[in-house]
Amino acid sequence: xxxxxxxxxxxxxxxxxxxxxxxxxxxxxxxxxxxxxxxxxxxxxxxxxxxxxxxxxxxxxxxxxxxxxxxxxxxxxxxxxxxxxxxxxxxxxxxxxxxxxxxxxxxxxxxxxxxxxxxxxxxxxxxxxxx
Amino acid sequence: xxxxxxxxxxxxxxxxxxxxxxxxxxxxxxxxxxxxxxxxxxxxxxxxxxxxxxxxxxxxxxxxxxxxxxxxxxxxxxxxxxxxxxxxxxxxxxxxxxxxxxxxxxxxxxxxxxxxxxxxxxxxxxxxxxxxxxxxxxxxxxxxxxxxxxxxxxxxxxxxxxxxxxxxxxxxx
Numbered sequence: 001x002x003x004x005x006x007x008x009x010x011x012x013x014x015x016x017x018x019x020x021x022x023x024x025x026x027x028x029x030x031x032x033x034x035x036x037x038x039x040x041x042x043x044x045x046x047x048x049x050x051x052x053x054x055x056x057x058x059x060x061x062x063x064x065x066x067x068x069x070x071x072x073x074x075x076x077x078x079x080x081x082x083x084x085x086x087x088x089x090x091x092x093x094x095x096x097x098x099x100x101x102x103x104x105x106x107x108x109x110x111x112x113x114x115x116x117x118x119x120x121x122x123x124x125x126x127x128x129x130x131x
Numbered sequence: 132x133x134x135x136x137x138x139x140x141x142x143x144x145x146x147x148x149x150x151x152x153x154x155x156x157x158x159x160x161x162x163x164x165x166x167x168x169x170x171x172x173x174x175x176x177x178x179x180x181x182x183x184x185x186x187x188x189x190x191x192x193x194x195x196x197x198x199x200x201x202x203x204x205x206x207x208x209x210x211x212x213x214x215x216x217x218x219x220x221x222x223x224x225x226x227x228x229x230x231x232x233x234x235x236x237x238x239x240x241x242x243x244x245x246x247x248x249x250x251x252x253x254x255x256x257x258x259x260x261x262x263x264x265x266x267x268x269x270x271x272x273x274x275x276x277x278x279x280x281x282x283x284x285x286x287x288x289x290x291x292x293x294x295x296x297x298x299x300x301x302x303x304x
Contacts, residue, residue, distance in 0.1 A: 003296075005295070005296065007261065081139065081295070081296075082139065082140075082141075083138075083139025083140035083141050083142055083258075084139040084140075084258040084259065084260070084261040084262065085139075085259055085260075085261065085262025085264065086259050086262060086264070086266060086270060086274070087140070091174070094174070097140055097141060098140065098141045099141075100141065101139065101140055101141015101142055101143075101296070102141050104141075104296040105141070105142070105143045105296045105297040107296070108295075108296035108297050108298055109297055114295075114296070114298055116295060116300075125295055125298045125300055126298050
């Protein structure tokens, strides 16, 4: 699995398409994707929105992420990097932001590579992981 | 040695800062954890409990300090972890008896004293500056104070590290 993170509108998907062999394959959108779409995808885009949906539904995003990788261990996962802002006003936003952070920590620990995209440019911040 | 550890919320910066302390600390005497989060609701108690669990068995003694860092009574010559600067600034600015407009100076006086008496000092701060939202003058002032403190700490520190989902990205080393 490869994790690609960065702020909003930094060109993460485009970077993935240019950089990785699997990057041109089918994309599952975090906002709306079904488990079947994730199974067939090579890229999950806007992963943070999937986390948001799961938190809204009261499900454990860690469990869901693990399941996703069991089924599809070579995924490229793209997520907005959240958390670099003032503490949100609503409890839900705080819980969502926290959950997205923790899940991405777990994904980063498991990832073979982690790339961070700023202004369209990718920086490899982790390479040579096991999976 | 002085380290400044920054990162967003949920980035894994606390765990990284604790590990750094453990790796720097050469003696068997306890390290000091300066806790700055003032517990005011259930959510903050949960956060504090989570942090306590994380650093259990890592040989930290906890000292609470909500304001007046320079008056904190601490043993000398040990490794000190201060977590976190964003809460300390909130307390100094908004708590009764806090430093108010003198927040930056008051905190830096405390930091200078800590830096002199500690063997190692690790300060955890927070990246709050990139959400692109315009806040009230009060919150903007808070960001300005925290940014000023971060910059001063960045100059004083031997190591400045941003933790990105558990991965250390060094800005100064």
